[in-house]
């Protein structure tokens with residue numbers, strides 16, 4: 001296993017008051033968070049929120065205007081060569097080396113990482129059912145993503161940064177990716193994963209932070225997210241009279257204008273009482289959707305208006 005040099009105490013990843021401004025309010029502003037050793041940390045946010053800028057700062061590709069980014073206590077910009085060699089990194093877009101075949105690119109990356117044993121690399125190629133013989137230019141987005149994933153994981157690094165890791169992957173490969181992250185967690189790797197998909201974050205992360213318009217809205221333990229998330233049910237009754245009887249007994253239920261005899265109810269946690277109570281009414285349909293993570297963060301920290309992306 002590779003060990004990025006530097007002190008092995010304190011958080012593996014630390015961002016403190018990070019600011020990188022691109023004008024017109026774009027960029028990241030006052031972002032601070034830390035990822036503990038062995039932790040999988042989800043970095044969620046809509047397009048243009050600042051996830052990639054933060055990841056690239058951690059890789060030492062971007063010099064912050066203010067604040068700092070540290071990995072194993074080392075400043076990411078000053079120690080970028082060492083960091084880039086030792087960390088596992090999946091960029092948001094894999095656009096370089098287009099004329100190389102996937103196999104030649106993987107070999108090139110393995111040499112850069114001074115990888116002596118190709119066993120893990122070959123296992124990952126098989127695991128993701130990657131055909132590395134084609135030129136990268138001719139590969140689909142999903143196939144390129146697999147090349148990137150093999151590169152990120154092949155040296156079994158202690159710290160792995162993944163920028164939107166499942167974009168372009170089909171559902172089977174998304175689920176293989178999730179299993180791989182769970183394996184790497186068991187190995188003790190520290191993982192920072194940026195995403196706008198709640199499911200992959202929910203299934204893999206111990207903690208999640210939400211970023212929006214370049215600012216961190218808040219962070220939470222995943223266990224607390226699960227407890228705090230509400231479900232919104234739309235109940236359709238057999239007729240309007242039944243709906244009215246339900247609405248009189250439940251002041252929180254809001255009648256739906258479009259559904260003739262429907263109401264919308266938000267339920268947090270107490271599903272047993274909710275379902276038992278419903279049994280007293282004649283119901284023809286029941287649908288549920290989970291509060292999105294964005295809705296949850298906005299509800300808990302709700303200081304910003306809807307929208308918020310600068311893209």
Ligand SMILES: Nc1ncnc2c1ncn2[C@@H]1O[C@H](COP(=O)(O)OP(=O)(O)OP(=O)(O)O)[C@@H](O)[C@H]1O
Pocket residue numbers: 022026027028045046047048049050051052053054092196310311
């Ligand atoms: N080199 C640059 N020049 C100008 N603006 C930039 C540059 N890099 C990033 N930005 C801007 O900074 C903001 C944050 O971008 P970033 O790529 O980090 O978003 P993101 O959260 O990764 O979004 P996505 O999910 O779309 O990848 C955006 O408004 C973007 O346009």
